[in-house]
Amino acid sequence: MNNHFQAIILKATGASALFEIGVIQSLWSGYGKIVRYGLKGGTMPSVVVKHVDVSSQGRHPRGWNSDLSHQRKMRSYQVETVWYGQWSHSCDSACRVPACLAFESQGDEVLIVLEDLNASGFPERRSSVTANELANCLVWLANFHATFMNEKPGGLWPTGTYWHLETRPDELLALKDTALKNAAGAIDRKLRNSPFQTVVHGDAKLANFCFSRDGKSVAAVDFQYVGGGCGIKDVAYFIGSCLNEDECQRKEAQLLDVYFLALKAALKSRQKHVDPDAVEQNWRALYPVAWTDFHRFLKGWSPGHWKINSYSERLAREVVAQLHAAEQEIA
Structure with a gap:
């Protein structure tokens, strides 16, 4: 992860440092990964980071590789940032979702920083x-x-x-x-x-x-x-x-x-x-x-x-x- 994205996580959580705990899963077709990070300082022990990096994409596991497939996936990550930025706050404890702490796009990369539901x-x-x-x-x-x-x-x-x-x-x-x-x-x-x-x-x-x-x-x-x-x-x-x-x-x-x-x-x-x-x-x-x-x-x-x-x-x-x-x- 680049330094800019690391700085976003630290700012969003008030932490002084972060370290990788482990990869939760790779994203479909190799479009990035979801990673749990531990935090030093700040208000929470850990966060979950969805890091989309199109430059790292691989092959579709069932052979569906096309420009349409690629555009659909990229649109899906944009939709997810809108969801967390504009919609997710309407969900209460009866339909609990993770709180979004930060999100940003830069070039071929998307970063979504989420509450760690394991810790919650x-x-x-x-x-x-x-x-x-x-x-x-x-x-x-x-x-x-x-x-x-x-x-x-x-x-x-x-x-x-x-x-x-x-x-x-x-x-x-x-x-x-x-x-x-x-x-x-x-x-x-x-x-x-x-x-x-x-x-x-x-x-x-x-x-x-x-x-x-x-x-x-x-x-x-x-x-x-x-x-x-x-x-x-x-x-x-x-x-x-x-x-x-x-x-x-x-x-x-x-x-x-x-x-x-x-x-x-x-x-x-x-x-x-x-x-x-x-x-x-x-x-x-x-x-x-x-x-x-x-x-x-x-x-x-x-x-x-x-x-x-x-x-x-x-x-x-x-x-x-x-x-x-x-x-x-x-x-």
């Missing part, structure tokens, strides 16, 4: 979750979506999620499932035409949630694909990141009940001027559509992916058939 009581990560932990994440999503209900996503992605159709023409072209390919536009329109739009996290997988030691509290990280949309897209994607196909099918109704109960309470407490029952009716009906939207991306991007299973295929077939029937009625 969220040191645990999960590769699998208990029923209560899964529910706590759904409650986080409900509060997040309620917080930004009917907000225009200024500076963020107009349509959030990294698999959004408009940003993934290459993957659509590669899709071999003709019926799903032909329905892709209608699926996207169905989601965009929901009268209840909010801000979605955009990559709300289990790996992006941080847990307290007892699993009762959660926080979320990684806001590169935050933007507009109906919240059920986050819900479908999150559930798919936690459960296998049998569990997805068996627990679908129960998990949606947990989410919508929390969403209604959050909408009421935040005094949002929407009908909570109407939101539930609309978004619950869109759950299989949102699931199919991600399934469409996945089948084009990585046809052999483990998430392409019988549950996903069944939902997709049902959604495509319903959309086709609706089109026939109009015709």
Whole structure:
């Protein structure tokens, strides 16, 4: 890291010196890394630094290397700085996110200095979750979506999620499932035409949630694909990141009940001027559509992916058939 960026960290934290504790992870396609730094002096023991350095980029792990892919990633880092600079302060303890201490761009580099959630009581990560932990994440999503209900996503992605159709023409072209390919536009329109739009996290997988030691509290990280949309897209994607196909099918109704109960309470407490029952009716009906939207991306991007299973295929077939029937009625 260059001296200028080191000085920014020291100034933001009031520390006299910093030292690297360890790399948390490398960024996708070698675009930099996320590093935990210890601090000497100042008001906190450590910070997490997201350091984007395009000059160090490597090869995409699944072979998707193109100018469009590069521009999407660079835009995602710009969006994340806007998120932390203009939006994240609206999140309270019910949808906890790390505080942003500083951010700066210089040439091909971006620096985001964040609160270390490990030091703030969220040191645990999960590769699998208990029923209560899964529910706590759904409650986080409900509060997040309620917080930004009917907000225009200024500076963020107009349509959030990294698999959004408009940003993934290459993957659509590669899709071999003709019926799903032909329905892709209608699926996207169905989601965009929901009268209840909010801000979605955009990559709300289990790996992006941080847990307290007892699993009762959660926080979320990684806001590169935050933007507009109906919240059920986050819900479908999150559930798919936690459960296998049998569990997805068996627990679908129960998990949606947990989410919508929390969403209604959050909408009421935040005094949002929407009908909570109407939101539930609309978004619950869109759950299989949102699931199919991600399934469409996945089948084009990585046809052999483990998430392409019988549950996903069944939902997709049902959604495509319903959309086709609706089109026939109009015709």
